[in-house]
Amino acid sequence: MAPSPDPAAEEPRSTTFEPLDLPPQRSDEPDLTGAAATGAAPARTIRLEAPGTGVRDTWRAMGPGIAAAMTGIGASHIMHGPTAGAQYGYALLWVIPFAYLLKYCAFEFAHRYTLVRGESIMEAYERTGRGRGNWPLWYLGFQSLANTFGIAGRALGCAAMLWAAFPFLPLQLWAVLVLLSSVAVLWAGKYKALELAVKLTIIVFAVCVMLAFFLQSPPPGEYLARLAPTLPPVGALLLFGAMWGYFPTTVEVAPMQSNWAVDKKSGMVRVRELQRQGYRVDLAPDYLRNHLKLFKRDMNISYVISMITGMAFLIVGAVVLNPIGLVPESSEMGSTIASIYTDTFGAWIFPVIIAGGVAALWSTVFTYFDGQARVFEECCVRLRRAWDDPRTRKLIYRGFQVLWLVAGTAIIFGLPEPILVVQIASFLALLFSPVLYWLNIKAIRDNFTPEDKPFLPSRLMFAWAWTGVAGLVVISGYILYLEFLRPLFG
Template sequence: MVKRNLLKAIGPGLLWAGAAIGVSHIVQSTRAGAGFGFALIWVIIFANLLKYPFFEFAPRYAASTGETLIDGYKRLGKWAVWLYAVITVFTMFFLMTAVTVVTAGIFANVLHSSLPIYQWAIIIILILAAIVVIGKYSVIDRFVKIIIVLLAISAIIAVISAFSLGYHPKPEYTHTFNWITDIGFLLALVGWMPTAIDVSVWHSVWTITKKKESGYAPKLKESLLDFNIGYFGTAVLSIIFLSLGALIMYGSGESFSDSGIDFAGQLINLFTKSIGSWAYYIIAIAALATMVSTTITCLDAYPRVLEPTSKIIIPKLNREKFTKRIRLIALAIVTGGTVIIFVFFLGNMKQMVDIATIIAFLTAPILGWLNLKVIKLDHVPEEAKPNKFLIVLSWIGLFFLTLFGLYFLYIRFVL
């Protein structure tokens, strides 16, 4: 019975992992290894550690109160909901464009298509938007579980094979991290490592949605276990992808292309160089499925969070008959805005990803602070509140995220 209930509880954490793994791991972690070897592995470890409380508070709050973080923001005051709404609307188009351009690049590369990448992006996002409209949480939930396992197995095999080949960077092609010229990439790496903090809100919504659709209310320990499996699993994968970039590309004289299509080919070659060319289609399918998983997870999440947010900001919309309409309108806005921004940036994947991740970094302290305030609200059961270690870790995380954000702004606009 315990195992059966645990299986019922698992899902939101893996959906969270599905949203996290895509760009931050496949793109940014791999770029970190390819550009700096193992020098930035400490950044990935600390980013995962310092952001942990802000993500953990989402399932903790949802499981113990039966509310989403958006409901918690409402309890803080309407200003908190407005703040979250502004950040979401400001960042969602950049996030969706970043994940779509990577997905489109992999599709075009694997299929050896001559179609322009923006056309692939339009095709992909329209198809996935249709799936979101007709699908249910349970369908996306099952799909993501399978994809994450497939990618994890592929990545583990690849990195073991890569380590067996040794680490032999050529000194003339190596690069030492510079705290002034490379700070933009550092923030881009941390911004989505393991993912943007606003995804914590998605997690709380998925937790409540799964409870409604499955009819099972998971205990706090079960929800936290589900989260920890996804969180620490993605942390390990981020180190694996950095290792692949370091072992195969760092010091080789090669560098990742800014083009989504070319980058996709280079990414797949990282795996085939360590495993063998026979694994090309296995890796291609795993990478493709992972990015599709990330894209559809994000497309599913934005309408889910914008619907209750809109109802709080505009009370007249707080009727059941408006629920589906709001979600459809939100999905249409996200989809349309993504296509427009993507065409504007003309397929420069690196630029698009860096903009999205840096914005995520700069807004992280605000959302982290909101989550900390919510979990300390009086109506949260005392036994469900985080221990002192998590509270202290939260303040340390807020301090460093704010400090590095201010340092970046100083480097970019003052020096």
């Protein structure tokens, strides 16, 4: 992720915020001034300048939006997109832009909450559950465990790309190595060294996808006409639900995105941290407004690029694979997808596509291993406050990753079908999504103070968000009825 803007480069500010009635600083939170180490009681005012909003500032502020997009430009794009195009042509193309529209506010609200309130949205989840058995934390913790299918499916997809280039190891062993390498990099703390290389590889991969789209694309009228919603084709119900679950990404990425924003110390996060240390904070008039502008750009740019790329994957799959009846499946998934591009550019593009596909899918596995473990850790320490210390947090974080590694390996050897496992995981993600979406709306509605009112979403955005929740409920119910209830009751 990009570093936080340099405070010395920011503009003057004037508004003063009094210290809030917040809990004491946790032992794992950094002391920015060294006052705690010297025993001095900080009493001075800290001035925080508004960040700039130019091109360079936008680039430096980007991070949580890109990280969220990286969780989507993986299984959904590389696996669901070409599979839908290969099997059903353009029939499911409309699902992609509509999924992006329905889910937009789930991610926007979570990130907005963190910037304005200066805390993870999981604080709001906890408040919602007080006096009600802390059910949102239990719900999110259970979802984290159920997402084992997701991590196994993504690892299998990455393994299929590796197997296409290096078939000397079985698919299952490649998948386990993908899981192990993700955990190893996280535990070693060496992910920064890989970040640039992975991002550049994904960019090259995305460029190849778009070039193939422009070279292979039929007349726009042929596929644009399929953007009107229609019922899914016969036999496509599981894939239909899977696409709603994974495009643009899963809704549980919203609290992950909120946690990443906390780590980036954007907006009011830095203000609250200084206030917990006893400082008065003097803010520029546009401090928070400019942070919100930068966050919206980060999210919107990443969101639009992700959506266009996803549609391109499906269209190219429909053009190249559908006419010859070739569908990505089993261990041949990687080579089938690579054939789309070798048929377009020649055999020389094969290593580029494999490297890009591996980078995209591996980064998704890696990001989920970190983000989902953080969410599970937060659920645990909020359910049992005695665990809220650095050592126990680290044990929970790593213990969850070990659990995922073991359970994911069992799924990989028990069901070595990349496309099927990812479709199951995607459908489960769809079923979890309406409640998580509702929690994000409630977080904004119930926790913004009168001082935060200028930064509330508009009524139109609230209506948009409720439409998203209702849409996901209807889609989930429709698939559950047709796929499971109607056959059960005849």
